[in-house]
């Protein structure tokens with residue numbers, strides 16, 4: 275099982291974006307996590323295609339795009355064209371989720387679905403075989419730097435049970451308030467991909483923090 279650390283560029287310094295992208299390129303991180311917010315699905319606006327293109331131009335690792343937008347079908351092909359490797363849409367934003375998953379795959383990307391803290395994992399039962407990734411939001415989406423919601427551990431365990439014998443290669447990603455303080459417990463619960471924004475970028479030495487996250491993950495899987 276591969277464990278993934280995906281720094282969220284939402285927490286990067288946009289005035290020094292190329293510097294922060296280079297830091298991730300040189301670090302032990304695995305993916306770039308790209309948070310797209312539309313001010314409708316979530317009460318915040320982040321960035322769209324121009325920033326996505328700037329990240330793609332300099333990034334040497336794959337782009338994990340998290341769409342916090344309504345009507346994602348309208349934009350999926352364009353995000354794929356802009357360089358997304360994985361596209362994750364929100365369960366709560368999709369009327370025809372199965373169709374949306376098919377569209378992501380037809381656009382050449384791996385497909386993920388994100389669940390808000392109030393949305394149970396059982397609602398994914400009938401599409402779970404079609405997915406490459408499920409993103410469990412451990413904060414309400416819209417902002418970095420929020421407090422981690424503790425019910426997340428139980429949700430990861432619920433998802434672990436749901437994929438048993440059906441799609442055991444599915445990536446279980448956690449996003450929101452992930453830090454050096456809770457990553458070990460998240461691994462024990464069954465998560466294998468970790469998005470972290472402020473826990474990485476708000477430290478004096480972000481690349482060292484990424485190494486420490488990786489070390490904690492490696493230590494907890496070898497126990």
Ligand SMILES: O=C(CO)[C@@H](O)[C@H](O)COP(=O)(O)O
Pocket residue numbers: 282284285307309340413414415416417418419420449450451452469470471472473
């Ligand atoms: O999607 C989101 C927020 O909606 C996240 O990716 C945050 O950007 C993570 O930030 P931290 O909680 O790690 O600061």
